[in-house]
Amino acid sequence: MQQLVQASDQNLGHLEVQAAHDVRELLRQAVARGTQTNADATPPTCPVCGQPLRRLSSGHARTFKCRFGFIPVQRTRGYCKRCKKGRTPADTALGLEASAVLEHLTGLCLPRATLDREAKRQGQRAQALRRGLGQAAGALVLGDGAVWLWRLSDDRWPQARQRLDFSHAVQHLAAVGRALVGKDKAKLTAWFQPLVRQRKHESSVKVIRQLEEALAALPGGARATAVAREVAYFREQQGRMDDRAVRRAGEPIGSDLVEATCGQDQCRFKRPGQFWSPRGDEALLCLETFWRNRRWSLLFPHSAFHPAKNSYAPHGRARAGSVWCCAPL
Ligand SMILES: [Zn+2]
Known part of the structure; x- marks a missing residue:
């Protein structure tokens, strides 16, 4: 000192x-x-x-x-x-x-793995509360349709609404298309686009009904098996696909924003030769977030954000070494 x-x-x-x-x-x-x-x-x-x-x-x-x-x-x-x-x-x-403490106090002998799992479970809840879940007017979980994700959501955040990510739903529609009309791009697009539009702007029930009709028209075999698998997937997810109401409410239909954020952070923090301690990584991630959100002046009131004067591109990625300047800009 x-x-x-x-x-x-x-x-x-x-x-x-x-x-x-x-x-x-x-x-x-x-x-x-x-x-x-x-x-x-x-x-x-x-x-x-x-x-x-x-x-x-x-x-x-x-x-x-x-x-x-x-x-x-x-x-x-x-x-x-x-x-x-x-x-x-x-x-x-x-x-x-x-x-050992639990066994002494309650007589219950639980394996360490169980305690570890429960600790993680409570930790995830606590983390969500720290990030503002307790004050949020509503909670929304966007998933790719994997059953374990919905179960995790039910268990950790039972108050949260669940929604199937739009891009994943489209991928499953494409799988049905390939089974029905083959891999010819023009045919696939002609079959595929109306259903995607319907899925986005109208009822998902109509889409599922059309898929069921297509399945009923198939004689059987591998194609029918593939389509049946996808129809079962959409039936399972039906309650999580009301995209029309979602768009009216101005809510996201996909996890693209979060995935794009993860992509940006990974591009920033996983460059060749970079190694981070958790503490250093957290601190720089915080600064990066302020920078990308153009809130730099909240941290440094005497500075001002001048996109034209620095290397941050509004529609692109900050150039290497341009972000971590803590001196007045
Ligand atoms: Zn003993």
Whole structure:
């Protein structure tokens, strides 16, 4: 910090960041010392049945992440004759062994994979709430029709409406077209376009009815099997395809916007030779988002966004190295 103060080009913002970093390291070291003291003071008894452990061995290292960074801890392991299992009492005392704590409190013995799955489930809910789901007037899940996605949505966000992504629906229509009229492009387009228009501007029920009629006219065989598979797909998704009402409400019919955002971010952050720490990646992603949304001046009020003066192209991608300028523009 003293060296930083002596550097003439460091402003208050730099000092704040450095101070926060230094304090964080001090806190991490304090927590590490307390953790090791706690681990050393934990009695060598089974955390589930309370019996003294046998065949004790010390010095088993484990590193875990806490609020202030990674912390190493040395623990003692032993064998519980009654449970017939190896135990590490310090893990339970420190709250690192969720399955043992749960077994001790409730009598339920759940595998780690189950706990891990439930932790992820609750984590996804918490993440959605942090991003504003609790304040949102409505929630919408756009999916490609995969059953697991709808089930995940039902489980995590039961209040969300579900919608089939338009592009994926079109791909399935094209599969029906290829089975009915072959791969000839002109024929395929002639068959395909009216249905796509109908799908977009009219009722999806009409589209499904036409597909069912086409299926009934087929004698059987591989083509009929392919069409039947797609008809079953559309019947399954029927309640998620009311694109006419969606367009009236001004809502998106596809996940293109999200996919395009992912594409832009991947092009920015997955270039050859780039490696990111999660912390650095998050910070730069935040800046990139402000830049692309033309909200740079919210971060730096003394600067102004001048598309003509910098390399950001309104309909294109920012040129390499043009985005991360934190100095006044
Ligand atoms: Zn035991």
